[in-house]
Amino acid sequence: MQSVTFTILRYDPAGGGEPRYQDFQVNITKPGMMVLDGLNQIRWEQDGTLAYRRSCREGVCGSDGVNVNGANMLTCVTHIEEVARKGRVVIQPLPGLPLIKDLVVDLEDFLRKYFTVKPYLITRAPAPDKERLQSPAERRRLDGLYECILCACCSSSCPSYWADPEYLGPSALLNVWRFIDDSRDEGAQERLDILDDHHGAWRCHTILNCVEACPKGLNPTKAITGIKTALLKRKF
Amino acid sequence: MSASMNLTTHRVGALVVGAGGAGLRAALEAGRLVDTAVISQVFPTRSHTVSAQGGIGASLSNVEHDDWRYHMYDTVKGSDWLGDQDAIEFMCREAPSVVIELEHMGLPFSRMDDGRIYQRAFGGHTSKFGKGEVHRSCAAADRTGHAMLHTLFEECLKQGVHFYNEFYTLEILLQDGVACGVLAWDMVRGGFHLFHAKAVLLATGGYARVFRTTSNAHICTGDGAALCMRAGLPSQDLEFLQFHPTGIYGAGNLITEAVRGEGGYLLNCKDDRFMEVCAPTEKDLACRDVVSRGIAEEVRGGRGCGPQGDYALLKIDHIGKDKIMERLPGIWELAMVFAGVDCTKEPIPVVPTAHYSMGGIPTDRFARVVTPGDDGAETVVPGLYAAGEAACASVHGANRLGTNSLLDLMVFGREGGRQMGEYVASQSSWLDLSESAGSAGMAEVRRLLNGPAQRAMGPLMEQLRLDMEMHCGVFRTESDLRELKGKLAGHRAAFANLSVQDKGLAYNLDLIEALELGHMLDVCSAIAEGALARRESRGGHYRDDYPRRDDAGWHKHTLAFLEPGGGVGLDYKPVRMQPLTVDSIALAERKY
Numbered sequence: 001m002q003s004v005t006f007t008i009l010r011y012d013p014a015g016g017g018e019p020r021y022q023d024f025q026v027n028i029t030k031p032g033m034m035v036l037d038g039l040n041q042i043r044w045e046q047d048g049t050l051a052y053r054r055s056c057r058e059g060v061c062g063s064d065g066v067n068v069n070g071a072n073m074l075t076c077v078t079h080i081e082e083v084a085r086k087g088r089v090v091i092q093p094l095p096g097l098p099l100i101k102d103l104v105v106d107l108e109d110f111l112r113k114y115f116t117v118k119p120y121l122i123t124r125a126p127a128p129d130k131e132r133l134q135s136p137a138e139r140r141r142l143d144g145l146y147e148c149i150l151c152a153c154c155s156s157s158c159p160s161y162w163a164d165p166e167y168l169g170p171s172a173l174l175n176v177w178r179f180i181d182d183s184r185d186e187g188a189q190e191r192l193d194i195l196d197d198h199h200g201a202w203r204c205h206t207i208l209n210c211v212e213a214c215p216k217g218l219n220p221t222k223a224i225t226g227i228k229t230a231l232l233k234r235k236f
Numbered sequence: 237m238s239a240s241m242n243l244t245t246h247r248v249g250a251l252v253v254g255a256g257g258a259g260l261r262a263a264l265e266a267g268r269l270v271d272t273a274v275i276s277q278v279f280p281t282r283s284h285t286v287s288a289q290g291g292i293g294a295s296l297s298n299v300e301h302d303d304w305r306y307h308m309y310d311t312v313k314g315s316d317w318l319g320d321q322d323a324i325e326f327m328c329r330e331a332p333s334v335v336i337e338l339e340h341m342g343l344p345f346s347r348m349d350d351g352r353i354y355q356r357a358f359g360g361h362t363s364k365f366g367k368g369e370v371h372r373s374c375a376a377a378d379r380t381g382h383a384m385l386h387t388l389f390e391e392c393l394k395q396g397v398h399f400y401n402e403f404y405t406l407e408i409l410l411q412d413g414v415a416c417g418v419l420a421w422d423m424v425r426g427g428f429h430l431f432h433a434k435a436v437l438l439a440t441g442g443y444a445r446v447f448r449t450t451s452n453a454h455i456c457t458g459d460g461a462a463l464c465m466r467a468g469l470p471s472q473d474l475e476f477l478q479f480h481p482t483g484i485y486g487a488g489n490l491i492t493e494a495v496r497g498e499g500g501y502l503l504n505c506k507d508d509r510f511m512e513v514c515a516p517t518e519k520d521l522a523c524r525d526v527v528s529r530g531i532a533e534e535v536r537g538g539r540g541c542g543p544q545g546d547y548a549l550l551k552i553d554h555i556g557k558d559k560i561m562e563r564l565p566g567i568w569e570l571a572m573v574f575a576g577v578d579c580t581k582e583p584i585p586v587v588p589t590a591h592y593s594m595g596g597i598p599t600d601r602f603a604r605v606v607t608p609g610d611d612g613a614e615t616v617v618p619g620l621y622a623a624g625e626a627a628c629a630s631v632h633g634a635n636r637l638g639t640n641s642l643l644d645l646m647v648f649g650r651e652g653g654r655q656m657g658e659y660v661a662s663q664s665s666w667l668d669l670s671e672s673a674g675s676a677g678m679a680e681v682r683r684l685l686n687g688p689a690q691r692a693m694g695p696l697m698e699q700l701r702l703d704m705e706m707h708c709g710v711f712r713t714e715s716d717l718r719e720l721k722g723k724l725a726g727h728r729a730a731f732a733n734l735s736v737q738d739k740g741l742a743y744n745l746d747l748i749e750a751l752e753l754g755h756m757l758d759v760c761s762a763i764a765e766g767a768l769a770r771r772e773s774r775g776g777h778y779r780d781d782y783p784r785r786d787d788a789g790w791h792k793h794t795l796a797f798l799e800p801g802g803g804v805g806l807d808y809k810p811v812r813m814q815p816l817t818v819d820s821i822a823l824a825e826r827k828y
């Protein structure tokens with residue numbers, strides 16, 4: 001049986017100590033094993049104290065973003081064989097976020113920023129009895145935006161997000177564009193007011209890490225460009 | 237004991253446990269009337285509803301003429317007549333309004349060319365009482381659950397609903413038979429929290445995780461049904477578990493029925509479309525229990541595919557790459573990641589996978605929890621409500637139709653939230669809590685944390701799930717179920733001596749999984765007992781030794797009670813055959 005070394009960052013808040021790395025051997029028991037399968041194997045068979053988040057185990061709940069060999073990804077849809085380098089996988093919590101325990105990070109600030117941008121449909125006209133109409137073309141504009149799973153892989157890979165604690169970050173900005181660009185929404189102006197700030201859209205320096213990091217193949221930078229264009233249009 | 241194991245008390249009007257589709261819909265409704273809080277073991281958008289793919293059923297008539305009466309007929313027939321017809325009528329009538337409401341909240345439904353909501357065909361759904369085809373499933377590509385859950389959460393943000401995320405419920409508090417809150421564990425920091433409420437609505441989701449091959453998330457462990465049984469209330473019809481025919485071989489993840497709704501079909505190793513024989517009219521779009529048995533029969537008969545002959549193939553490439561990428565993009569991704577298959581070119585290897593819990597906490601059509609008592613078999617438990625997959629209204633009976641779960645969440649979430657809100661508004665004060673409130677839940681946590689950790693818990697959980705699959709799966713027999721009961725007794729004994737390795741308070745996943753394992757054991761005991769007693773085959777419960785439906789003996793709901801020694805006692809109650817306004821749909825043979 002083949003095995004792979006998982007080098008995992010361990011942190012126990014009760015211990016008062018510094019984070020440290022610990023090695024575990026994971027046995028490859030079936031083809032297509034995911035990083036999450038490896039973590040489960042460690043916790044179930046070797047060390048029950050290992051902490052991480054997971055739920056759906058198919059890449060849609062967004063619980064299990066971590067950093068594997070330097071890149072952010074979801075443990076449940078990442079094949080061990082794809083990321084192992086010389087039989088080793090180095091797993092750390094998402095960078096730039098406060099630690100709770102082991103691979104579990106505190107997402108409160110990340111989510112607070114998402115809440116700030118009014119990520120919900122704002123309408124003024126009373127709703128009709130039936131559905132609001134939206135053409136397939138208008139609806140298509142939401143593709144690549146509405147699928148966000150709030151995993152934080154993008155924001156936690158962004159140097160601007162690390163540098164400026166008040167920067168809203170790629171995830172919140174993608175989510176706000178999902179509404180501004182929705183043909184049914186009437187809240188663009190009040191949202192653009194929030195975004196027209198040096199902690200808002202203008203903080204993005206198009207480093208593109210977010211695009212690389214997004215496990216759902218979304219493009220926050222493109223969304224941010226949309227916001228910037230809308231802000232400029234509003235000025236002139 | 238360390239400081240953070242102290243007890244913190246919160247007072248809320250209405251308390252919702254669970255932040256999936258049902259819980260969020262209920263919270264929105266109750267929150268309009270009274271002070272409302274939601275507790276959830278995961279951040280709301282991580283709830284299992286996020287995985288739902290194919291759509292929500294409603295007779296909108298966007299593609300062809302449709303009628304809620306047709307929808308009702310299909311649901312009753314799909315349920316193998318075990319569904320309660322008053323609740324089913326209510327659900328099907330309300331369906332168009334809950335879908336329109338979701339659209340108004342912003343749900344990004346796929347659209348038809350004229351801008352209305354896109355609807356697709358789905359298994360078991362027909363027009364004109366089984367005579368024609370219908371497009372009833374309202375869909376957002378194949379990510380309807382994600383779109384729904386995010387939309388509801390967004391609406392909750394707008395409305396200012398209060399959330400306690402990553403709190404795990406340990407005990408339901410009943411005072412003289414009246415609900416007055418729950419005890420929970422703060423998963424992030426550790427510590428007990430007592431939520432003292434005027435009413436509680438349970439929306440904790442299903443229990444399909446108790447099977448090894450499953451489409452369900454790690455957290456779908458039947459907590460609601462187990463906690464109710466521990467509080468002395470029954471669970472209902474737990475032996476009815478839906479095996480979805482198309483789980484990805486080797487992984488269990490779901491390939492939505494929408495693949496067949498869009499024109500996909502199943503093949504055996506001889507390239508035969510075997511569903512044409514199993515269900516001549518509906519073929520690949522027959523009900524899930526029928527198609528699952530179809531696949532299992534092919535495998536049993538030596539016509540399965542692959543080196544072990546243990547799966548079927550699901551073919552979809554013939555509808556074309558563009559259509560697949562537009563309507564089934566999530567499926568393309570899942571098949572690629574979990575089966576290594578590009579479904580625009582090759583068929584997907586599939587097996588039946590444990591998918592949906594028809595059984596759950598018994599409720600009436602107002603989402604009020606009911607138990608045998610002074611007012612007969614359905615005496616209301618004041619202040620206690622349940623909705624969604626955790627509940628058993630019962631609209632799904634012995635087998636649920638695709639798209640009817642998301643519908644159930646919206647209809648009974650809304651109704652339960654409204655009922656709860658009105659009830660809370662009518663209660664001037666909180667009931668006093670007794671000294672012992674929460675003591676059982678606290679004792680359980682202390683036992684698991686303080687005992688010596690002799691063995692890892694993982695292998696026990698895996699063995700339990702494997703035993704359930706081997707002895708209580710698509711086909712069941714008396715001898716298998718008896719063997720299962722023996723094994724369950726052994727697992728219970730092992731669990732009673734088990735404690736966790738992680739002794740810390742912060743994010744102790746070991747503790748949470750151990751608590752879940754305890755709940756799974758209760759649920760499995762009730763499934764096994766109910767399945768052993770029920771000597772007939774109906775919907776998702778198929779007995780090889782009793783292959784026929786037996787209406788004279790078994791046209792009734794099972795109620796399971798937990799006995800002090802860990803055993804399970806059974807009782808039964810009649811199926812409600814009288815709808816609200818239309819004629820009863822009389823018992824008939826179920827053919828597709």
Ligand SMILES: Cc1cc2nc3c(=O)[nH]c(=O)nc-3n(C[C@H](O)[C@H](O)[C@H](O)COP(=O)(O)OP(=O)(O)OC[C@H]3O[C@@H](n4cnc5c(N)ncnc54)[C@H](O)[C@@H]3O)c2cc1C
Nearest residue numbers: 254255256258277285289290291405441624625639641642
């Ligand atoms: C892959 C897949 C595809 C599906 N597709 C469809 C479809 O197309 N159409 C359809 O109608 N149905 C579909 N279903 C079924 C449907 O998605 C589920 O039945 C439904 O989403 C369940 O919703 P819920 O609100 O009842 O519970 P869930 O969404 O499971 O939420 C349960 C909530 O309870 C909380 N919780 C649980 N236990 C505790 C505890 N002890 N303490 C605190 N909180 C707790 C969780 O945190 C969570 O918030 C699908 C299911 C799967 C698995």
Ligand code: SF4
Nearest residue numbers: 148149151152154214
């Ligand atoms: S945009 Fe992508 S990476 Fe960022 S939170 Fe959403 S899904 Fe995750």
